[in-house]
Amino acid sequence: MGRSRWGSVRKLPSGRYQARYRVDGAWRSAPTTFRTKGDADSFLAATRADLERGTWHDPTAGEITLADYSRRWLSDRPNLRPRTGELYDGLLRLHILPALGDRSLARLTTPLVRSWRADLIKAGRPGPSTIAKSYRLLHAICATAVEDSLIPKNPCTLKGAAVERPVERPTATIGQVYAIADAIEPRYRAMVLLATFCGLRLGELRALRRRHVDLTNRKVSVIEQYQQLSDGTLVLGPPKTDAGRRTVAIPDAVIADLESHLAAWCDPGPDALVFPGATGQPFRVATVQAVWRRALKAASIDTALRFHDLRHTGNTLAASTGASTKELMARMGHASPRAALIYQHATADRDAEIAARISAMINRQTTDGITQD
Structure with a gap:
């Protein structure tokens, strides 16, 4: 058996070789035995080099x-x-x-x-x-x-495994949105329109207060949201990201409905909830889901459409106007351009319009005397 102050190699009864080395005064064994003494010596040399470079990893950690x-x-x-x-x-x-x-x-x-x-x-x-x-x-x-130096490398290296490819959600037409708004209980009409045409999430709508809605300047500010936990507890907090805190322009066509809603269903005072439940407290998800299903049935619209699909609808409409990626990100409250790019790529009507404009350019050029090969 060869031995130094730092490392040692010994031959086992099985014929294989064991390597041991000392770190911080304690002897440690290699995680495996070796077929030859040379292999054991090579392990010790590599371990010594890792220690000197500061890259050694404790295999027992x-x-x-x-x-x-x-x-x-x-x-x-x-x-x-x-x-x-x-x-x-x-x-x-x-x-x-x-x-x-x-x-x-x-x-x-x-x-x-x-x-x-x-x-x-x-x-x-x-x-x-x-x-x-x-x-x-x-x-x-x-x-x-x-x-934390517990493992030397991450075992999760599967390409594409972290990527979500959710099924494309349906969108409603403007006519369908108004059909739902007409069919839903009156206290939720303006919420349907704001969710669609301003792209607000359900939790953001639930936390909206009078002081967040500026009808004079046609703006709504998203400052906070209510999250509903699995046990029914409501937790008030900021949006998920800094980008979620945003101010969204309200289309003029929605202003009259918001004015009527505030007069009929919202208490006075800047802190009054814009969309209170029947008891005056923040509404519950189950309540909205129930009135939503009844409205879909009354409007003869596919029940696969979810309330959150109104936001999807509004974002698609915004993309179809030719809004830039940054403009969509600001309106949607996204920190990453990924979702905005999805909406831009999903606007087939807009793409058809672009193709029509290209065709018009071609027609203008050819009629001006430019020949084709």
């Missing part, structure tokens, strides 16, 4: 299980938005930890992650969007483990 570490990971993020915390907890509990929770971080490998994801896809549930969210969460947890 990642022995904590994913279940234990993920709980710590969540508790170390007290500023998570309530709904986000609920989402992460559900993804872990239902889709990640049942298969991977007992594994130590050190034993999470790319093939294991690939197999876990493939099993979710084969099972047919959850849907593709939830699988992508689960993968992104696992990637984030493992990225923190790398930062």
Whole structure:
């Protein structure tokens, strides 16, 4: 057996070689044995080089299980938005930890992650969007483990696994929007119009107050929103991103409906809710869903249309006007151009208009005497 003050190699009864080295005064064994003494010596040399470069990783650091570490990971993020915390907890509990929770971080490998994801896809549930969210969460947890020097690299390296490809949601025509507004209970009429033509989310509408609506200057300010947790608790807070805090111009065609709504359904005072529930408190999601379904039925509109699709409709209409990506981002309250680009690419009518204009240009050029090959 060769031995130095720092490392040693010895031959085992099996004929294989064991390498040991000392860090911070404690002896450690290589994670595997070696076929030859030369292989063991090479391991020691590489380990010594890593220590000198400051890139050495303690192979025993990642022995904590994913279940234990993920709980710590969540508790170390007290500023998570309530709904986000609920989402992460559900993804872990239902889709990640049942298969991977007992594994130590050190034993999470790319093939294991690939197999876990493939099993979710084969099972047919959850849907593709939830699988992508689960993968992104696992990637984030493992990225923190790398930062904490518990594992040397992130095992979540599957190309495309984090990308969500949600099914394209339906949009309503302007006529259908007004048919729903006419059919829905009167106290929700203006909410349907504001959700569509100003692109406000349900939580933003729920938190809207008189002081946020400036009819004189035709503007509505989005400052906060109410999130409804799974137990029914309402939590008031700012929009998800800084871009969510925005001021949106109100189309003139909607002003009269808003004026009538404020007079009929909104209490006086700057802090009065613009869209209070029947009890004067912020409305509940279940209440809106119920009146929404009744309105769709009364207006003979496909029940697959969701309230949130009104925002989708309004954003598509805004894109069809020729609004730039930055303009759409500002109106929609998005920090990333991704969604704005989707709406720009989804406007087939606008594309047809562009084609017609190109055709007109061609016609003008050819009639002016320019010949074609």
